[in-house]
Amino acid sequence: EIVLTQSPDFHSVTPKEKVTITCRASQSIGYSLHWFQQKPGQSPNLLIKYAYQSISGVPSRFSGSGSGTEFTLTIDSLEAEDAATYFCHQSTNLPWTFGQGTKVEIK
C-alpha cells in the first residue's frame, strides 16, 4: 500500500499569506496525485487533479506541482474562506490512499 505523508499537519496563517503543503509518497506514483479541500461538516471537494491540473470552478489561487514521490499544493494569497483541511490522494495503485490531512487555520 502506498503511504502518503503530508506536512505540516497544521498551518496557522494570516490572510494574503502564501501557503505551501507537501505530500510525499512512499513510492513513485507518477502524476496520479490529487488534492481535496474539506470544510467542517462538508464533503471533500476536488481542487487539483493529476498533480497540477486545475478544476473548473476552483479559484486560480490554488495550484499544484510535483511528480514521482513529492508533490506540493500552493495557495497564493490565502483568503478567510480557505480555512479547511486539505488532503492529498493517490489513484495509481490499489488500494487508493489519502494523506493524513493538513489543517489550515486563519490567524
Added chain:
Amino acid sequence: QVQLVQSGAEVKKPGASVKVSCKASGYTFTGHNIHWVRQAPGQGLEWMGWINPHSDVTYYAQKFQGRVTMTRDTSISSAYIELSNLRPDDTAVYYCSREGTVTTAGTLNYWGQGTLVTVSS
C-alpha cells in the same frame, strides 16, 4: 447536474450490520465507478473500495474484506455499501463518490453528503 444523495444516519449495536445507499442522478449511472470512503470523527479519509455499476465488479480494501459488500441496482441508479460485524471503531461518516472517466479517470469528482454511522452499545 450530477448528484449523489445518501441515506440517513444510522445507530447500530456492536455486531450488527448496516447498509447505506447512494442514489445517483444527472448522469449515466453505469458509466462511472462508485467508490466508498469513510471518515472517523476528527480523523482523515479512509478508502474502502469501489464498484463498477456496469459490470458489477468490485474491489475491496484488504482491511474490510470479509465484512464489506458493495452492490448496485441499476434500475434505480443506486449503489449500496453493507458493513457487517460492526465495532465501535466503525463509527464514521461514510461517503460515496463518483469516479471520473477518460481524462478524469482516477479522480473522485463528485461526492455524496455523507452518512453518519454510529456503533454503540
